[in-house]
Amino acid sequence: MRTRKSETELPRFGEAEALRLDAADPGHRHLFHVPPADGGRHPESAYLAGNSLGLQPRATRDELLADLDAWGRLGVEGHLEAERPWLPYHELLTAPAARLVGALPTETVVMNSLTVNLHLLMVSFYRPTGTRTRIVIEDSAFPSDSYAVRSQARFHGLDPDTTVVRLTPRPGEDTLRTEDVTAFLAAEGDTVALVMLGGVNYLTGELMDIPAITAAGRAAGAVVGWDLAHAAGNVPLSLHEWDVDFAAWCSYKYLNSGPGALGGVFVHERHHGEPDLPRFEGWWSTAAATRFEMTPVSRPPSTVEAWQISNPPIFSMGPVRTSLELFDSVGMPALRDRSLRLTGYLERLLDEVTADRPLTVITPRDPGRRGCQLSVRLGEGSARELTKRLRYEHGVIADAREPDVVRFAPVPLYSTYHDCWRVADALAATVGRAG
Ligand SMILES: *Cc1c(COP(=O)(O)O)cnc(C)c1O
Numbered sequence: 001m002r003t004r005k006s007e008t009e010l011p012r013f014g015e016a017e018a019l020r021l022d023a024a025d026p027g028h029r030h031l032f033h034v035p036p037a038d039g040g041r042h043p044e045s046a047y048l049a050g051n052s053l054g055l056q057p058r059a060t061r062d063e064l065l066a067d068l069d070a071w072g073r074l075g076v077e078g079h080l081e082a083e084r085p086w087l088p089y090h091e092l093l094t095a096p097a098a099r100l101v102g103a104l105p106t107e108t109v110v111m112n113s114l115t116v117n118l119h120l121l122m123v124s125f126y127r128p129t130g131t132r133t134r135i136v137i138e139d140s141a142f143p144s145d146s147y148a149v150r151s152q153a154r155f156h157g158l159d160p161d162t163t164v165v166r167l168t169p170r171p172g173e174d175t176l177r178t179e180d181v182t183a184f185l186a187a188e189g190d191t192v193a194l195v196m197l198g199g200v201n202y203l204t205g206e207l208m209d210i211p212a213i214t215a216a217g218r219a220a221g222a223v224v225g226w227d228l229a230h231a232a233g234n235v236p237l238s239l240h241e242w243d244v245d246f247a248a249w250c251s252y253k254y255l256n257s258g259p260g261a262l263g264g265v266f267v268h269e270r271h272h273g274e275p276d277l278p279r280f281e282g283w284w285s286t287a288a289a290t291r292f293e294m295t296p297v298s299r300p301p302s303t304v305e306a307w308q309i310s311n312p313p314i315f316s317m318g319p320v321r322t323s324l325e326l327f328d329s330v331g332m333p334a335l336r337d338r339s340l341r342l343t344g345y346l347e348r349l350l351d352e353v354t355a356d357r358p359l360t361v362i363t364p365r366d367p368g369r370r371g372c373q374l375s376v377r378l379g380e381g382s383a384r385e386l387t388k389r390l391r392y393e394h395g396v397i398a399d400a401r402e403p404d405v406v407r408f409a410p411v412p413l414y415s416t417y418h419d420c421w422r423v424a425d426a427l428a429a430t431v432g433r434a435g
Contacts, residue, residue, distance in 0.1 A: 243268065
């Protein structure tokens with residue numbers, strides 16, 4: 001590894017070009033707290049880790065304090081008398097969350113955290129019967145999803161090693177092909193009870209063809225659910241129109257709602273009000289109008305709210321509300337447009353830097369098959385060591401997935417062209433040329 005001056009490394013795309021692009025296409029960075037840099041010559045971090053934890057919107061603190069003050073002033077009366085009363089608080093999140101994922105408001109609710117929600121949804125939607133028992137995931141599934149489906153298989157008395165099918169890319173390829181997934185479902189779909197893939201893969205950044213795979217899975221008689229942890233707030237979604245059975249996502253990645261923030265759930269309306277569908281229940285599963293009649297038997301509404309169980313943590317809802325308002329005011333189409341420009345720019349820079357270095361971009365080249373994240377595989381050295389040097393020598397915050405992948409996510413709400421330029425400049429200075 002050796003250090004070189006950036007101007008000689010990047011003859012076509014200099015820093016001035018990045019600054020010009022930022023002036024022309026500025027984004028909304030001013031609405032966020034950007035962490036100060038731990039190294040390098042720029043005061044702020046180039047923050048490319050919004051796919052892991054999104055930055056804090058400046059509006060979040062006041063929103064949280066207002067809810068805290070209501071508790072202080074009102075005690076229990078805040079349930080009805082707070083400016084945003086706590087009893088129906090989650091309803092404030094429903095419409096903006098539904099717009100974000102392309103759902104009806106009756107199909108969307110914000111509750112719990114992601115893996116918990118996946119389990120609650122599998123209670124309803126993973127029902128192995130006869131020879132139709134298998135669960136299909138991707139081999140590069142996030143470990144939590146892998147553990148969740150394996151434990152569901154065990155819960156039903158099945159062997160996780162034979163019940164869980166892990167789809168792998170073709171030899172020599174890094175990402176799945178839609179036609180291979182749909183061909184598998186056409187050939188073996190009669191043994192599949194549930195297809196549950198990531199909408200955008202956390203490791204490779206690949207955006208799956210959600211409508212095509214959903215259609216293929218449903219045509220094979222399986223239930224099709226999606227983990228949208230890396231898709232919500234990253235790519236446009238039309239869950240209702242795509243006929244997805246269920247989906248779940250978290251709000252702390254692209255949705256900037258804070259560490260461990262509440263997740264979101266989608267259940268297609270065709271599954272609402274089915275009395276025979278198993279669901280786990282609590283007092284929040286019963287219809288709001290009759291909740292305080294305290295009857296021994298629940299009367300669930302014919303909406304996704306029947307999947308709620310507990311009264312929600314109010315102080316975790318304010319940050320989600322703030323964030324969803326931001327998505328509403330900017331709009332997903334405008335964000336996606338800026339995302340395509342920003343990620344396309346980073347890709348062009350990475351092409352120059354990686355051309356003669358032991359680095360390979362493994363994210364699909366087709367912008368229609370990815371969100372904003374670009375993943376780079378290292379031919380030598382450790383991903384964690386590299387991200388440390390990027391951080392402490394250049395103020396660039398990226399995310400290492402051991403052993404050999406570094407992920408860069410220029411987030412269209414707050415990342416800049418200059419951030420992308422800093423990534424390329426820092427990589428060029430940190431990773432020595434091959435040979
Ligand atoms: C981030 C992420 C998770 C995290 O799960 P939590 O339950 O929120 O801790 C799970 N699955 C995927 C695909 C993720 O990207």
